[in-house]
Amino acid sequence: MDVLIIAIISYLIGSIPFGFILTKFFLKKDIRDVGSGNIGATNVLRTGNKSIGYATLILDIIKAVVPVIYVKLNYPEFIYIASLCAFLGHVFPIWLKFKGGKGVATYLGILFAINIYFGVIFTLSWLITFVFSKFSSLSSLVASLSIPIYLLLLTQFDQVIFYTIMFVLIFFTHRENIKRLKNKEETKTKIY
Secondary structure (H helix, E strand, O other): OHHHHHHHHHHHHOOOOOOHHHHHHOOOOOOHHHOOOOOHHHHOOOOOHHHHHHHHHHHHHHHOOOOHHHHHOOOOOHHHHHHHHHHHHHHHOOHHHHHOOOOHHHHHHHHHOOOHHHHHHHHHHHHHHHHHHHOOOHHHHHHHHHHHHHHHHOOOOOHHHHHHHHHHHHHHOHHHHHHHHHHOOOOOOOOO
């Protein structure tokens, strides 16, 4: 019973669509009508309001940190279930007909909650890739792949499976970006 409650609550917290809520409240816009139509921080930045974009990023990170830290402290055996459900909540939110964000900020929150070093590795990989490419999507893919590679190098094979699954999910949510990158049609992102 505990695992079911943890899964549902983690999903519901993860599914809070902060990008949608903030742009609706402060900008009187539906973020789904802006840019890519995505509710995540990168698309919120396309509204031109950097404050709302960064607020979305921070809140999307926090909404993963809260359930994962709670489960880590009280039910550590279910940490990966809580993590996966928070992520799926963001990507497939019940409130928006299961059309959500790409999960990168939420995944970053999961990483910091599970192991702060994973969060740092992800962030550094993202920043280094972004400095050279200016593509948020490519940076997210490289950063997501960096975690299972890091664990393989450390021979932490018991953890590799979960993080490989997460990379596959990030890859899936970025499938349209990958097509655009391949066709040299992807839009560069301005983060400041």
